[in-house]
Amino acid sequence: xxxxxxxxxxxxxxxxxxxxxxxxxxxxxxxxxxxxxxxxxxxxxxxxxxx
Amino acid sequence: xxxxxxxxxxxxxxxxxxxxxxxxxxxxxxxxxxxxxxxxxxxxxxxxxxxxxxxxxxxxxxxxxxxxxxxxxxxxxxxxxxxxxxxxxxxxxxxxxxxxxxxxxxxxxxxxxxxxxxxxxxxxxxxxxxxxxxxxxxxxxxxxxxxxxxxxxxxxxxxxxxxxxxxxxxxxxxxxxxxxxxxxxxxxxxxxxxxxxxxxxxxxxxxxxxxxxxxxxxxxxxxxxxxxxxxxxxxxxxxxxxxxxxxxxxxxxxxxxxxxxxxxxxxxxxxxxxxxxxxxxxxxxxxxxxxxxxxxxxxxxxxxxxxxxxxxxxxxxxxxxxxxxxxxxxxxxxxxxxxxxxxxxxxxxxxxxxxxxxxxxxxxxxxxxxxxxxxxxxxxxxxxxxxxxxxxxxxxxxxxxxxxxxxxxxxxxxxxxxxxxxxxxxxxxxxxxxxxxxxxxxxxxxxxxxxxxxxxxxxxxxxxxxxxxxxxxxxxxxxxxxxxxxxxxxxxxxxxxxxxxxxxxxxxxxxxxxxxxxxxxxxxxxxxxxxxxxxxxxxxxxxxxxxxxxxxxxxxxxxxxxxxxxxx
Numbered sequence: 312x313x314x315x316x317x318x319x320x321x322x323x324x325x326x327x328x329x330x331x332x333x334x335x336x337x338x339x340x341x342x343x344x345x346x347x348x349x350x351x352x353x354x355x356x357x358x359x360x361x362x
Numbered sequence: 363x364x365x366x367x368x369x370x371x372x373x374x375x376x377x378x379x380x381x382x383x384x385x386x387x388x389x390x391x392x393x394x395x396x397x398x399x400x401x402x403x404x405x406x407x408x409x410x411x412x413x414x415x416x417x418x419x420x421x422x423x424x425x426x427x428x429x430x431x432x433x434x435x436x437x438x439x440x441x442x443x444x445x446x447x448x449x450x451x452x453x454x455x456x457x458x459x460x461x462x463x464x465x466x467x468x469x470x471x472x473x474x475x476x477x478x479x480x481x482x483x484x485x486x487x488x489x490x491x492x493x494x495x496x497x498x499x500x501x502x503x504x505x506x507x508x509x510x511x512x513x514x515x516x517x518x519x520x521x522x523x524x525x526x527x528x529x530x531x532x533x534x535x536x537x538x539x540x541x542x543x544x545x546x547x548x549x550x551x552x553x554x555x556x557x558x559x560x561x562x563x564x565x566x567x568x569x570x571x572x573x574x575x576x577x578x579x580x581x582x583x584x585x586x587x588x589x590x591x592x593x594x595x596x597x598x599x600x601x602x603x604x605x606x607x608x609x610x611x612x613x614x615x616x617x618x619x620x621x622x623x624x625x626x627x628x629x630x631x632x633x634x635x636x637x638x639x640x641x642x643x644x645x646x647x648x649x650x651x652x653x654x655x656x657x658x659x660x661x662x663x664x665x666x667x668x669x670x671x672x673x674x675x676x677x678x679x680x681x682x683x684x685x686x687x688x689x690x691x692x693x694x695x696x697x698x699x700x701x702x703x704x705x706x707x708x709x710x711x712x713x714x715x716x717x718x719x720x721x722x723x724x725x726x727x728x729x730x731x732x733x734x735x736x737x738x739x740x741x742x743x744x745x746x747x748x749x750x751x752x753x754x755x756x757x758x759x760x761x762x763x764x765x766x767x768x769x770x771x772x773x774x775x776x777x778x779x780x781x782x783x784x785x786x787x788x789x790x791x792x793x794x795x796x797x798x799x800x801x802x803x804x805x806x807x808x809x810x811x812x813x814x815x816x817x818x819x820x821x822x823x824x825x826x827x828x829x830x831x832x833x834x835x836x837x838x839x840x841x842x843x844x845x846x847x848x849x850x851x852x853x854x855x856x857x858x859x860x861x862x863x864x865x866x867x868x869x870x871x872x873x874x875x876x877x878x879x880x881x882x883x884x885x886x887x888x889x890x891x892x893x894x895x896x897x898x899x900x901x902x903x904x905x906x907x908x909x910x911x912x913x914x915x916x917x918x919x920x921x922x923x924x925x926x927x928x929x930x
Contacts, residue, residue, distance in 0.1 A: 332549045339557060352588070
């Protein structure tokens with residue numbers, strides 16, 4: 312199911328990042344919240360009302 | 363929390379150290395899921411037999427009630443209960459770990475059950491037939507929204523119990539190095555689930571307050587933006603969960619390892635960053651959103667998630683091919699596939715899920731996310747066709763497949779009715795594949811979704827669709843009935859196995875031992891496998907067929923678009 316890196320060599324920084332589930336949680340919530348939700352709501356709020 | 367040896371048992375085949383409390387939670391969540399699959403499936407059958415122009419079983423009132431119940435139960439309740447079982451299995455069983463905070467885990471189960479029951483009462487009462495999307499100004503009864511909120515809170519608790527379980531595993535050193543890939547897949551599903559549930563809270567709490575009169579107005583456009591962050595992302599949790607299950611089954615049945623674990627992890631990271639943005643494709647015809655928002659989300663960001671799906675779609679069969687070749691089946695392009703255990707529903711279900719998800723759900727999902735092509739099929743039967751191609755053909759089939767493996771390991775019962783179990787994936791997939799394709803065909807011809815009677819007979823806006831569209835609807839719904847038969851077969855096998863299956867002693871093996879492909883290759887001294895300088899040439903050919911299908915289907919749809927918009 313997996314390769315384990317138990318050789319004692321310090322893992323690559325990217326591997327360390329991927330192993331941090333709280334970091335994954337933060338970016339996984341923040342990125343779509345900004346790019347999809349907030350940007351989308353901004354668009355809707357800036358719809359010019361019909362005269 | 364102190365644990366004793368008796369809190370665990372060891373599965374003799376997989377070597378999994380199974381925490382008994384976690385195992386009980388896996389069982390209860392899985393059983394609840396299967397019961398809800400049955401309930402939702404019955405409503406789905408009613409929907410299918412009503413949409414069949416030659417049958418039209420239910421009255422419009424009952425049709426909308428059944429459609430609301432079917433959507434919520436099969437798209438949300440069955441799937442999320444099963445995902446809770448999968449998360450506890452991954453966090454506790456795969457890591458040989460105890461579950462963190464069992465009381466909170468039980469709170470997850472009961473809150474989700476109470477929430478689902480409240481929604482059921484509201485829907486069956488007949489005054490909340492607002493369908494799964496419940497767009498304002500349609501208003502359901504307050505306990506409809508309250509039930510969804512309670513269900514979502516329960517699921518959110520389950521997500522944090524899983525994350526807490528990973529913390530416990532790391533602290534108690536039940537694994538070394540990085541999380542196993544399938545558990546990382548579970549983390550990815552959990553991250554998407556948290557975003558989904560937070561989005562659900564953002565929109566369902568104000569909608570609940572609106573339903574009890576504390577808020578005067580919900581802006582429909584804002585509702586749609588936030589609701590789809592909940593509604594579509596909830597289905598992305600499924601995609602990640604079933605892909606994790608593909609990896610798991612490849613490992614369990616073949617002793618396979620991912621072709622490149624780093625690449626697979628990178629693909630899961632692309633999901634974490636971009637998969638949820640696909641929600642935007644539901645809003646491609648909404649006027650309040652800018653083209654920049656639509657195009658960035660659907661035609662740029664989502665392609666990075668599609669890239670991730672293609673990586674998984676390549677690496678899972680690739681890892682199976684590699685394992686088969688290393689074990690000596692190293693002739694021809696597809697001998698490894700021909701000699702795979704097609705009579706084992708764990709494998710056949712998983713592989714049908716993989717191929718069907720790629721060719722039906724995946725290809726159509728990519729194409730319909732293009733803003734221009736989306737105009738052809740938006741709000742048509744194409745949509746139900748597509749998402750049955752992902753959630754039924756892909757997710758549900760994968761969940762069924764892994765259930766056949768889990769019953770002996772988790773419930774310690776042999777699979778009852780083995781003959782029925784062997785055929786079930788084929789019957790279910792045959793029904794689901796043709797159902798999805800036929801509905802997409804009807805949708806391409808313009809047949810609208812969400813209507814009890816596609817002809818609008820007797821209405822001022824009556825419209826005569828081509829006969830082929832009606833034929834496709836009939837064909838699709840006939841295969842919908844076949845799909846339902848496949849689902850009933852699954853439920854019968856599961857319940858018969860759990861309640862009447864032969865008991866497996868704790869120290870005996872529920873499945874034959876599967877040797878690690880690398881170990882076999884080392885023993886036989888087989889260093890090089892494959893042909894044409896590739897280790898997995900068969901998978902390469904399959905991947906090329908998928909690419910060609912996407913390109914062809916893409917251009918066919920643009921050609922079709924050009925006939926609808928007669929530009930000179």
